[in-house]
Amino acid sequence: MQQERTRTRWHPIAASHDLPPRHVFHAQLWGREFAVWRADDGYVNVWENRCLHRGVRLSIGINDGRELKCQYHGWRYANRTAGCTYIPAHPADAPARTITNRTYPAVERYGLVWSCEQPEGEVPGVPGLEREAPLALRGIPVNAPAALVVTALRAHRFQPNGRIDGSDAEMVVKAADDFSVALSARADGAATLAIFFVQPVDSGRSVIRGVLDRDPGAEARNAVLRHHNAGLSVLRDNVERQAAARPAPAPIEPVYERVPAALAELPEPSAHGRKAALRVTVARKWEAADGIAGFELRPLKGLLPTFQPGAHIDVHLPNGAIRQYSIVNGPGESDRYVIGVKREADSKGGSLCLHETVREGDVLAISEPRNNFPLRRDAVKTLLVAGGIGATPLIAMAQALHHQRLVHSFHYFAQNEAQLAFGDRLDGLKDTLVPHLGLTPQETGGRLRDILSGYAEGMHVYLCGPGPMLEAARAIAGECGWPDEAVHFEYFKNTRAIDDSSAFEIALARSCLTLKVPAGRSILEVMREAGVDMPSSCEQGACGTCMATVIEGEPDHQDVYLNDAEKRAGTKIMTCVSRAKSARLVLDV
Amino acid sequence: MITLYDYELSGNCYKLRLLMSILGIEYKTAPVDFYPGREHKSEWFLKLNPLGQIPVIDDDGLVLRDAQAILIYLAAKYDPSGTWYPRGNPALLGKISQWLSFADGITATASAARLHDGLFYALDIDAARAGAHRLFRILDEHLWFGEREDRDWICSAPSPTIADIACFPYVMLSEEGGIPRQDYPAIRRWCDRVKRIKGFTVMSGVFPAGPA
Ligand SMILES: N[C@@H](CCC(=O)N[C@@H](CS)C(=O)NCC(=O)O)C(=O)O
Ligand code: FES
Numbered sequence: 016m017q018q019e020r021t022r023t024r025w026h027p028i029a030a031s032h033d034l035p036p037r038h039v040f041h042a043q044l045w046g047r048e049f050a051v052w053r054a055d056d057g058y059v060n061v062w063e064n065r066c067l068h069r070g071v072r073l074s075i076g077i078n079d080g081r082e083l084k085c086q087y088h089g090w091r092y093a094n095r096t097a098g099c100t101y102i103p104a105h106p107a108d109a110p111a112r113t114i115t116n117r118t119y120p121a122v123e124r125y126g127l128v129w130s131c132e133q134p135e136g137e138v139p140g141v142p143g144l145e146r147e148a149p150l151a152l153r154g155i156p157v158n159a160p161a162a163l164v165v166t167a168l169r170a171h172r173f174q175p176n177g178r179i180d181g182s183d184a185e186m187v188v189k190a191a192d193d194f195s196v197a198l199s200a201r202a203d204g205a206a207t208l209a210i211f212f213v214q215p216v217d218s219g220r221s222v223i224r225g226v227l228d229r230d231p232g233a234e235a236r237n238a239v240l241r242h243h244n245a246g247l248s249v250l251r252d253n254v255e256r257q258a259a260a261r262p263a264p265a266p267i268e269p270v271y272e273r274v275p276a277a278l279a280e281l282p283e284p285s286a287h288g289r290k291a292a293l294r295v296t297v298a299r300k301w302e303a304a305d306g307i308a309g310f311e312l313r314p315l316k317g318l319l320p321t322f323q324p325g326a327h328i329d330v331h332l333p334n335g336a337i338r339q340y341s342i343v344n345g346p347g348e349s350d351r352y353v354i355g356v357k358r359e360a361d362s363k364g365g366s367l368c369l370h371e372t373v374r375e376g377d378v379l380a381i382s383e384p385r386n387n388f389p390l391r392r393d394a395v396k397t398l399l400v401a402g403g404i405g406a407t408p409l410i411a412m413a414q415a416l417h418h419q420r421l422v423h424s425f426h427y428f429a430q431n432e433a434q435l436a437f438g439d440r441l442d443g444l445k446d447t448l449v450p451h452l453g454l455t456p457q458e459t460g461g462r463l464r465d466i467l468s469g470y471a472e473g474m475h476v477y478l479c480g481p482g483p484m485l486e487a488a489r490a491i492a493g494e495c496g497w498p499d500e501a502v503h504f505e506y507f508k509n510t511r512a513i514d515d516s517s518a519f520e521i522a523l524a525r526s527c528l529t530l531k532v533p534a535g536r537s538i539l540e541v542m543r544e545a546g547v548d549m550p551s552s553c554e555q556g557a558c559g560t561c562m563a564t565v566i567e568g569e570p571d572h573q574d575v576y577l578n579d580a581e582k583r584a585g586t587k588i589m590t591c592v593s594r595a596k597s598a599r600l601v602l603d604v
Numbered sequence: 605m606i607t608l609y610d611y612e613l614s615g616n617c618y619k620l621r622l623l624m625s626i627l628g629i630e631y632k633t634a635p636v637d638f639y640p641g642r643e644h645k646s647e648w649f650l651k652l653n654p655l656g657q658i659p660v661i662d663d664d665g666l667v668l669r670d671a672q673a674i675l676i677y678l679a680a681k682y683d684p685s686g687t688w689y690p691r692g693n694p695a696l697l698g699k700i701s702q703w704l705s706f707a708d709g710i711t712a713t714a715s716a717a718r719l720h721d722g723l724f725y726a727l728d729i730d731a732a733r734a735g736a737h738r739l740f741r742i743l744d745e746h747l748w749f750g751e752r753e754d755r756d757w758i759c760s761a762p763s764p765t766i767a768d769i770a771c772f773p774y775v776m777l778s779e780e781g782g783i784p785r786q787d788y789p790a791i792r793r794w795c796d797r798v799k800r801i802k803g804f805t806v807m808s809g810v811f812p813a814g815p816a
Contacts, residue, residue, distance in 0.1 A: 041785075
């Protein structure tokens with residue numbers, strides 16, 4: 016069928032000049048609408064023109080250079096992946112990765128942007144346009160079916176560049192098919208080849224997108240553009256008169272994939288185990304600071320999954336170890352993941368392996384990003400407090416807050432200036448970055464007290480750094496009147512000694528299983544052995560990935576992920592390290 | 605002090621709120637219950653404007669009707685920069701007036717279609733929409749070539765003029781009258797530029813732009 020065949024054909028849907036920075040272009044092909052936008056890094060996004068939330072057109076949304084924000088309820092979608100990065104109605108949650116808008120391919124060629132619903136192969140080369148800088152004409156929308164427009168174009172006349180004042184050009188149809196006509200015009204030794212692509216917008220609407228084989232140069236360009244614009248406008252008026260005399264074809268009703276309502280409203284329920292779903296190459300490895308190596312990871316193929324500020328990945332190292340690293344990227348920087356790795360003296364083979372054996376060009380296995388440290392965007396003011404390598408998730412947060420112009424300050428504690436990581440990113444954060452260098456633990460305490468005094472309702476603080484500093488900061492925040500729910504923290508390791516001497520029983524309510532957890536084994540291990548799939552990442556009670564809901568029984572918390580109020584409430588448990596004080600725990604698993 | 609006889613959903617009243625916001629002019633509003641009250645046809649209002657139309661302003665006793673006329677007055681009197689209505693440039697003034705009457709044409713077509721769809725006015729809706737599309741084609745072509753001639757605005761001036769303010773509201777509200785702007789990419793880009801003018805303000809149905 017015509018419909019089927021044409022879905023695999025590439026068509027121009029916009030001109031390159033239709034996509035200036037920070038704009039969203041409204042395109043349509045075979046009835047299907049697109050929101051088309053260029054990110055600040057130059058990437059052209061062609062997306063289904065519907066917000067996954069309520070179906071509002073994204074073409075009226077805001078292109079902030081890195082993300083597209085829906086005008087209605089403010090859902091944000093990332094450059095490249097179209098994954099949702101933030102849902103204002105759930106400010107404390109990381110959106111599920113499955114909340115991803117449908118994307119279509121985009122290729123810029125001959126000054127036009129090409130796309131296709133089901134591409135088979137590349138955008139075909141067009142003979143005659145490959146030689147020199149071609150010139151894209153003004154697109155002419157026509158209220159008529161493509162076939163009618165193509166027929167009219169075969170008899171179209173224009174003058175070659177340099178001879179536009181005449182009217183006697185010799186016209187030859189060089190090539191034509193269902194959606195394009197190539198015409199050459201010759202007069203007085205001048206010749207111009209024009210290819211007119213006819214974009215089928217809908218069954219009864221088209222856009223003529225003409226390209227000349229040669230840009231006549233700045234002096235003559237506008238006159239040439241006006242010459243073609245005038246000629247094509249006359250053609251349009253004629254074709255529209257013909258079309259108006261015929262019965263109008265029914266508009267095409269494109270099929271939209273629906274996101275299940277539950278999914279669109281809720282954060283991701285559960286991912287799977289410690290899986291290394293992705294393969295990346297180390298595109299760059301550099302000294303991001305004294306003792307800290309930066310790694311830029313790029314996908315072997317396809318796109319990397321959407322991340323949000325605060326997210327981390329598991330890196331599966333060549334020596335078998337698995338380590339967690341926060342993603343340092345700013346919003347919309349979706350073509351790579353950047354991580355920072357500190358060389359630890361007492362590293363159990365993790366950081367040392369990355370520092371010494373992993374080189375540029377190497378392939379690594381990593382997990383999809385997970386976010387257990389999500390950043391709210393509804394705070395009246397956000398404080399970011401980093402110690403040492405703990406800065407990595409906070410650099411990502413600071414870039415997001417900076418880009419959205421949200422009030423924040425970024426306190427970065429380090430031994431000296433040389434240890435401040437990712438200087439290139441910090442340069443862009445100068446207005447809010449406050450380095451605190453070379454302080455003793457006592458001085459650090461005093462400085463934290465200064466920073467955390469003056470709590471007001473609606474403020475939020477995010478802490479990441481070495482254990483002792485986090486303990487101190489959390490205690491000081493409590494004394495300064497910060498409620499637990501306004502204090503967000505991420506430990507990179509759990510340094511508490513784990514007491515696994517207890518033995519108890521767990522009942523898994525949803526799986527209808529009762530299992531015994533003996534001394535020396537964790538809840539997570541026992542569940543996995545019984546075939547229950549439970550996600551995990553750090554497996555030391557720091558990252559929050561293996562969290563389960565407690566329905567009954569008293570947990571024996573040994574993690575550093577939950578805050579004190581959450582621990583007291585006893586409704587959540589980290590299954591990798593925590594145990595039971597009661598003889599039995601009922602879990603919602 | 606200026607009093608604006610105002611109806612919140614009127615694009616013609618919004619033209620004036622927009623310019624006064626951009627110029628930082630203080631004013632107060634006297635709400636007119638246009639719909640469903642039809643207060644613009646009431647006895648007291650017809651004394652202010654026998655045409656029975658909003659907007660009207662009263663600036664210390666000077667009563668003026670017609671949005672375009674009021675834009676001229678406000679810019680001429682209250683714009684110290686003199687750029688919104690450059691009184692010393694006859695060619696530009698001619699062009700501005702040309703586009704002010706074009707703006708009234710947009711009111712007669714795109715705004716009429718919106719009154720039909722939103723406030724149930726009885727009128728020839730197909731003619732109203734076709735008329736708006738005809739004007740939008742002209743404006744889009746004008747703005748597209750403007751982009752090539754270093755002209756960001758409707759008139760050839762380095763900064764916007766009241767012609768931009770006069771044309772903007774009913775272009776921006778056209779969807780509410782069933783007139784999509786998909787076929788007018790240069791108009792859509794110009795709308796972004798207008799929204800980024802310092803002091804820009806919104807009305808119901810007009811969304812702000814993000815940072816440039
Ligand atoms: N040319 C006038 C037109 C104003 C106009 O049409 N106003 C509408 C409301 S936005 C109105 O009052 N319509 C009622 C009527 O014409 O009877 C202007 O620009 O101010
Ligand atoms: S419709 Fe897009 S955020 Fe609600």
